[in-house]
Amino acid sequence: MATPLEYSSIETIEDSVSCLRGAFISGKSRLVTWRKYYIQRLYDLVKENEDRFYDALAKDMKKPRLEAFIGDISPVLEECVYYLDNIDNLMKDKKVKARSRVTNATATNVIRKDALGLVLIFGAWNFPLQLTLIPLVGAIAAGNTVIIKPSEISAYTSALLTELFPLYMDSNMYRIVNGGVDESTALLTHHFDHIFYTGSTRVGKIVMTAAAKHLTPVTLELGGKCPAIVTEDVDIDTVAQRIAFGKFYNGGQACVAADYVLIHESQLDAFIASFGRTIKKWFGDNPQNSQDFARMISDTHFDHVARLVNSRESGDIVIGGGMDRDEKYIAPTLITNLDYSESVLMGDEIFGPVLPVLTFKKIRDAVNYVNKKHAPLALYIFSKNQKAIDRILTTTQSGGVLINDTLMHQAEYALPFGGIGHSGMGNYHGAKSFDTFTHERSIMVKKQRLESLMGVRYPPYTAKNLSL
Ligand code: NAD
Numbered sequence: 001m002a003t004p005l006e007y008s009s010i011e012t013i014e015d016s017v018s019c020l021r022g023a024f025i026s027g028k029s030r031l032v033t034w035r036k037y038y039i040q041r042l043y044d045l046v047k048e049n050e051d052r053f054y055d056a057l058a059k060d061m062k063k064p065r066l067e068a069f070i071g072d073i074s075p076v077l078e079e080c081v082y083y084l085d086n087i088d089n090l091m092k093d094k095k096v097k098a099r100s101r102v103t104n105a106t107a108t109n110v111i112r113k114d115a116l117g118l119v120l121i122f123g124a125w126n127f128p129l130q131l132t133l134i135p136l137v138g139a140i141a142a143g144n145t146v147i148i149k150p151s152e153i154s155a156y157t158s159a160l161l162t163e164l165f166p167l168y169m170d171s172n173m174y175r176i177v178n179g180g181v182d183e184s185t186a187l188l189t190h191h192f193d194h195i196f197y198t199g200s201t202r203v204g205k206i207v208m209t210a211a212a213k214h215l216t217p218v219t220l221e222l223g224g225k226c227p228a229i230v231t232e233d234v235d236i237d238t239v240a241q242r243i244a245f246g247k248f249y250n251g252g253q254a255c256v257a258a259d260y261v262l263i264h265e266s267q268l269d270a271f272i273a274s275f276g277r278t279i280k281k282w283f284g285d286n287p288q289n290s291q292d293f294a295r296m297i298s299d300t301h302f303d304h305v306a307r308l309v310n311s312r313e314s315g316d317i318v319i320g321g322g323m324d325r326d327e328k329y330i331a332p333t334l335i336t337n338l339d340y341s342e343s344v345l346m347g348d349e350i351f352g353p354v355l356p357v358l359t360f361k362k363i364r365d366a367v368n369y370v371n372k373k374h375a376p377l378a379l380y381i382f383s384k385n386q387k388a389i390d391r392i393l394t395t396t397q398s399g400g401v402l403i404n405d406t407l408m409h410q411a412e413y414a415l416p417f418g419g420i421g422h423s424g425m426g427n428y429h430g431a432k433s434f435d436t437f438t439h440e441r442s443i444m445v446k447k448q449r450l451e452s453l454m455g456v457r458y459p460p461y462t463a464k465n466l467s468l
Contacts (some may be wrong), residue, residue, distance in 0.1 A: 001386045005155040005162070007179040016175050017190045020145040021429035023172050027389035027425070028114050034408050039142050042133065043080035044169040046073060046245060049160070053297045056156040061328075062295040067250055069433060070411075072129035079134050079413065083141045084429055090141070090434045093443075107267045109149075113434075114441040115143030117193030122184070122207070124198040124252045125151035125297055129156060130384060131221075135196045136174070138433025142195075145173045149187060149197075152180045153297055183377070185210075192216050194437060198255075199223075201374075201422050219426035219436055223349045224421055225259040225373060226398075228380035228406065229366050230271065231388050239382045243355070246380065246406025247330055251294035252353035253301070256378040258406045259350055262366040265359040272357070276319050279332045283418060288322070288329050296328040296352060305330050305352030311344045315356065315429060330354065340369060343447040363388055367395045374422035375399070382405050399423050 028034055032275040046053065050073055057063040057072060073455045083090075096109040123132025125229050132150045139146045150158035158178060177187060188195075188210035196208045198221040211218045228243050246258035263271055283290040306323055308314060309330070320333030333354040338345060345356045360366040370379070379398035383389050389403060399419035402409040410417055418427025428436050 001135045003152070003155045004159040005152055005178055007152070007183055008157070008177045010179075013177060013183070013186050014190070015205070016177060016194075016346045017118070018144055019172060020147060020175060024115070024117050024145040029140075029145050032087065032294070035087060035141055035404050039080050039083050039137060040175065040301070041089075041168045043077055043084075043136060045164050045260045046076050046080075046129065046133070049164055051341060052160055053157065054265050057128070060125070060154045061251065061253070061297045061415050062293075063250065064294060065361060066292075067294065069158040071127045073251060075130045075411070076133045076137070077415075079137045079430070079433075081435075082413065086142050090431060096442075100414075101354060104444070104446070104456055105453060106450055107444050110443050110445075111439045112443050113142070116437055116439050117144060119144045119150045119194045119196065119437060120148045120187060121146060122190040122195075122197040123158075123356070124197060124255075125146060125154035126255070128154035128252060129161070131198045132161070135198075135219075135244045135428060135433065135436075136391040139172070139194075139196070139437045142434050142437035145439055147177055147187070147192075149174050149177050149184060152178065161403060187418050194219070196428075196436070197221065206423070219418070219428065220424045221255070221417075221426075221428075222377070222416065222422065222424040223351075224254045224379040224419065224423040225346075225349050226256055226376045226377040226380065227370050228258040228261045228382065229363075229370070229392060230267060231363065231383035231385055232265065232266055232308070233384045234382050234410075236267060236270045240271055241278050242273060242382075242405050243380075244332075248279075248293065248353050249407060251296060251330075252296070252305075253297060253351050256400075256407055256410050257268060257351070258380055259376075260346065260356040260358065262351075262358050262360055262369060265361055268336070268359050269355065272318055272336065275334055275355075275427070279319065284334065287320075288324065288327070292417070293332070293353075296330060299325070301330065301351065302328045302330065305350060305354060308345050308350060308352075309333060309354055313339065315343055315345065322353075337406045361363055363391055367392060372394050375420045377419045377423035378402060378406075378409070397421070399427075414446050 041155050054065050054068050057068045091113055094111040098109055121135045132148055132324035150436055162176050191214040195211050196219045201222045204220040204222045243258050283293050287293050315335045315338035318334050318336050320331035322331040330352055336357045338356050375397040377399040379401045379405045381389055381392050400409050413430040416432040417429045418424050
């Protein structure tokens, strides 16, 4: 099918970069009235076109309307409101009490919250509004000029955003560049003051390498396999539902999806039974007919998950396993009896509605398994045993942790969100986004008086002034 998204011509990229860099120097993007006005415009862009975005998200991946509201529309609106309410406070200079030093006796110190300059933001397709516009709100609030590069994979949503963006936003300050690998590569040859990238670890490395050539700092919001560890003492129906939510929301295509489960062996059978009941309750006898279950975003993504499920080394399919390539549909699936080290399902991030479930006897074994892999973006622990929870926390690493639920910590914007190691670097959301796109510029102001006292530091260095 032809893509509805028109790619930017590579020749215009240089022009966009130099236009927005010049615009930054004009100082306009740093005016508080300007920042507030365009945050409000961004709010209007999303709010006034909400229904069109639901349609576009449904065309891209049959995203259910409520999931589109929770995952794309509402986070952007809420972030705009947060900044409109808090920007004055966030922008305030921070006064710093001086440490005593005679030669700075007349000084006052402040940390000024300066914009970084021209920022480049790469969005991702799975939540194409949230993952493109949330960093944009923070970058505007901090006073930067910005180029956004939405994902070409969520083509309908990105095309709609591209149509609306110049109608609401000032193109001399905020611009969209569209395209795939060639256009992204062309963008990355330019100097930016910050690059904010959401996507795979593989491309994250490419972005960081390109940024290093200009000494550009980066924020990388990447992926990984997020484990859910389930200990012996749990309410199994609650756990099954909360893990099912963390696996089937957006068709399993979330960076913080529960990728796999490590469950105490005593709970395996009860978990499988409860998980099966949950699928039936939520999606009916044939989930393919459900309006509440999303599709794989593309044939390529479908093929990746299908290959994992159909591989001989996968394990035993206990629930689901069905698929339909014409509809990019993969059934909610649970697989057990996997070989820890051999199963293809335990290699790369699955990014689909397929849940491998492995068992452990001792917490130590679960922790060892998690630690064999790169630190994940999220770690989920289901337990009522505080000692077990503490033990897991002190012996593992992850971007974030959620105890007794899945996904919901990502939606709490009072918490910074980001990865560690292969799952990313830097973080954002709410006030943290403002920090991400801000340079703390230390400013000391001195008076031109008391020169005789200040003069003790000047040569010639006599014994007298050295003692001072
Ligand atoms: P991707 O990294 O393959 O593609 C992202 C974008 O990078 C593409 O749209 C393309 O424009 C660009 N790109 C691709 N190849 C490139 C190249 N060789 N050179 C330059 N640019 C290139 O990622 P994806 O499939 O869109 O996303 C899936 C991954 O993103 C998963 O691992 C997921 O966990 C992660 N993710 C992370 C977060 C987060 O917040 N941490 C959110 C969503 C997705």
